[in-house]
Amino acid sequence: MFIISLTYQVPLAEVDRFIPEHIDYLNEQYAKGYFILSGRKEPRTGGVIISSISERQVLNQVLAQDPFYREGLASYEITEIVPTKSSKQLAFLISNTTNK
Numbered sequence: 001m002f003i004i005s006l007t008y009q010v011p012l013a014e015v016d017r018f019i020p021e022h023i024d025y026l027n028e029q030y031a032k033g034y035f036i037l038s039g040r041k042e043p044r045t046g047g048v049i050i051s052s053i054s055e056r057q058v059l060n061q062v063l064a065q066d067p068f069y070r071e072g073l074a075s076y077e078i079t080e081i082v083p084t085k086s087s088k089q090l091a092f093l094i095s096n097t098t099n100k
Contacts, residue, residue, distance in 0.1 A: 007046040
C-alpha cells in the first residue's frame with residue numbers, strides 16, 4: 001500500500017486546465033481497485049492518493065498515466081506502508097495487501 005503526495009509545480013490556472021482529465025484518470029484507477037482514497041490538500045497546493053497497489057513498479061506505471069505527471073504539473077512523493085492496525089471501519093485494509 002502506498003501514500004502518494006502530489007505537490008503542484010505550476011500555477012493553479014494551469015493545473016485547472018487538466019482537472020477533468022485527472023478526474024477521468026482517478027475514476028479509472030478506482031474502477032480497477034488501485035486507489036482507495038484521494039483528495040486535494042488544503043491549502044490547495046496538491047493532493048494525496050492512497051493506493052492499494054502492493055508493488056512499486058506497478059504503482060509507477062499507474063502514476064505515469066496521470067495527466068498531472070505526463071504534463072509535469074506536479075511532483076510525487078511516495079511512501080510505502082504496511083498496515084498492521086486499524087479501526088473496525090478500515091480493517092479490510094489490513095488483509096487487503098494483494099498484488100494489484
